[in-house]
Amino acid sequence: MKNSKKWSVFFRKSLARYSAGTFLAGGVIVGMVLWGGGVKVMEVTSSEAFCTSCHEMEANAFAEYKTTVHYLNSSGVQVECADCHVPADTLGKVVRKVEGLRELYGKVTGKIATPEKYEAHRLAMAEKVWADMQANDSENCRSCHVNFERAIEHQYEWARANHEIMLEENKTCIDCHQGIAHKLPKQNLRTKVLPKPTTPVL
Ligand code: HEC
Numbered sequence: 001m002k003n004s005k006k007w008s009v010f011f012r013k014s015l016a017r018y019s020a021g022t023f024l025a026g027g028v029i030v031g032m033v034l035w036g037g038g039v040k041v042m043e044v045t046s047s048e049a050f051c052t053s054c055h056e057m058e059a060n061a062f063a064e065y066k067t068t069v070h071y072l073n074s075s076g077v078q079v080e081c082a083d084c085h086v087p088a089d090t091l092g093k094v095v096r097k098v099e100g101l102r103e104l105y106g107k108v109t110g111k112i113a114t115p116e117k118y119e120a121h122r123l124a125m126a127e128k129v130w131a132d133m134q135a136n137d138s139e140n141c142r143s144c145h146v147n148f149e150r151a152i153e154h155q156y157e158w159a160r161a162n163h164e165i166m167l168e169e170n171k172t173c174i175d176c177h178q179g180i181a182h183k184l185p186k187q188n189l190r191t192k193v194l195p196k197p198t199t200p201v202l
Pocket residue numbers: 045046047050051052053054055081082085086102103104105106107111112125126128129
């Protein structure tokens with residue numbers, strides 16, 4: 001009671017002493033610091049180092065992706081975990097971070113702590129990723145493969161034929177390109193819609 005009275009006197013005195021403009025400026029500065037902090041948190045929690053601080057074990061996501069073209073290629077472009085797994089827009093990022101709490105819980109309870117447990121859980125995890133990518137038309141893939149429709153005519157025959165099917169049948173990247181960064185789950189593979197080339201591939 002006494003304390004709260006003291007505070008209200010303090011606020012009234014302060015209000016009298018400093019103009020509304022000063023408070024506004026102060027508010028803007030505090031806002032900027034919080035915003036900057038938020039951006040920094042987003043940055044750190046999207047870094048490969050952060051992801052692999054958990055996904056580090058042998059024979060799992062990290063080790064597998066290191067053997068693929070998205071990690072090392074002749075163009076020297078490295079695709080990081082977050083490029084494929086964290087949405088580019090701010091709202092999507094925030095949602096992904098909140099979802100990350102489930103991952104933290106999984107870490108604490110050791111859900112994927114051994115290679116056996118990881119393998120047993122792989123299909124369930126992969127299906128989640130597939131469902132997300134199907135729902136958002138593989139937006140993470142498209143954030144890099146931006147000129148895709150124009151690129152089709154420059155592709156070799158098998159790729160081109162499939163991508164024409166993609167346009168005709170309204171398919172999305174993940175419908176066909178599963179298992180591009182990690183091993184595919186052993187159980188219950190989704191049927192790939194890739195027709196085998198009938199003519200020799202150029
Ligand atoms: C605190 C440890 C931890 C960190 C940090 C972490 N993960 Fe995970 N991740 C897990 C665990 C545990 C699971 C399994 C959770 C489950 O299925 O309940 C998981 C599951 C996943 C899945 C499977 C699909 C899903 O949504 O469950 C993907 C994809 C994934 N993590 C990617 C990432 C990426 C990308 C990062 C960095 C931005 C990251 N993780 C950071 C522990 C972590």
